[in-house]
Amino acid sequence: MKLYVYEHCPYCVRARMIFGVKNIDFELGIIMEADIETPTKMIGKKMVPILQKDDGSYMGESLDIVHYVDQLDKPILTADADNKISQWEQEYGSVIFKLAVPRFTKADFKELETAEAREYFYAREEKSFGDLEALINMSDDFIQQLEPGLDVLAPLVKERARSDFEISDITLWPILYSLSIVKGVNFPQDVKDYMERVSGISNVPLLFDKVI
Ligand SMILES: N[C@@H](CCC(=O)N[C@@H](CS)C(=O)NCC(=O)O)C(=O)O
The missing domain is CATH 1.20.1050.10 (Glutathione S-transferase Yfyf (Class Pi); Chain A, domain 2)
Structure with missing residues (x-):
């Protein structure tokens, strides 16, 4: 899987965290700030994070990515927000x-x-x-x-x-x-x-x- 981010972006950090916590391998890709075309081709708008799944499809929205990655094996995010x-x-x-x-x-x-x-x-x-x-x-x-x-x-x-x-x-x-x-x-x-x-x-x- 490949996760496309801006390094500074706190929403992207959410998605990076779940890979780290669950120790799941992923590739980190950087999208340049002025690059409108790349993210738009992937998810229809200029927004990160974007996950490219193993089947090649793309997913946006940080919390959707977090939950998708979490449920790949033994989910850990089972409690409600504090x-x-x-x-x-x-x-x-x-x-x-x-x-x-x-x-x-x-x-x-x-x-x-x-x-x-x-x-x-x-x-x-x-x-x-x-x-x-x-x-x-x-x-x-x-x-x-x-x-x-x-x-x-x-x-x-x-x-x-x-x-x-x-x-x-x-x-x-x-x-x-x-x-x-x-x-x-x-x-x-x-x-x-x-x-x-x-x-x-x-x-x-x-x-x-x-x-x-
Ligand atoms: N609801 C989105 C918000 C993501 C978001 O706002 N990302 C910012 C970067 S921190 C972004 O891509 N902004 C649009 C832009 O780059 O022009 C999520 O949770 O993933």
Whole structure:
């Protein structure tokens, strides 16, 4: 199977995680940001992640891919989402993306390796988020808004360490993956431990080496 992604994309991270957690072999393919044609041929629109199954057919939508891969052998994602984690994602996801997305546009990701791709991505994200430089300049305020949320998250993820890997890990961890590109965030130790532990079992590296 081949999974097509953008490296920065948190939805793509969801799909990468299930392969890592279940230790299933797959090939990782990168689609360039300005490439409209390739994904459109596969699933009818410019969107990733896209899974190419062994029969050659394509599947989009991160959670559909996650569940498809999970059910290939002994499903592990049997529990419902943890409500407290879902609420936390709702409450703090938006400030995390205001911090992470402007940095994604400046970082060293494979899908941004050409000037055309980076320009395309910058324009795409400005359309969704507004002035990206203004967001960068507001980083201290956003970090201040976020840090109480990380304190709320600490006991929740500590608890997660005692349970099996679940769908809430698939939805929460990519948000923390995104946050790991942001310089100057004080992660409570339990959150840092969770980020590192799930990175290990998912085989998806965090972005600490790219911090901006
Ligand atoms: N609902 C989709 C959302 C995926 C998504 O929004 N992917 C973004 C990249 S992070 C994308 O492909 N955006 C359109 C584009 O590249 O122009 C899923 O869960 O897979």
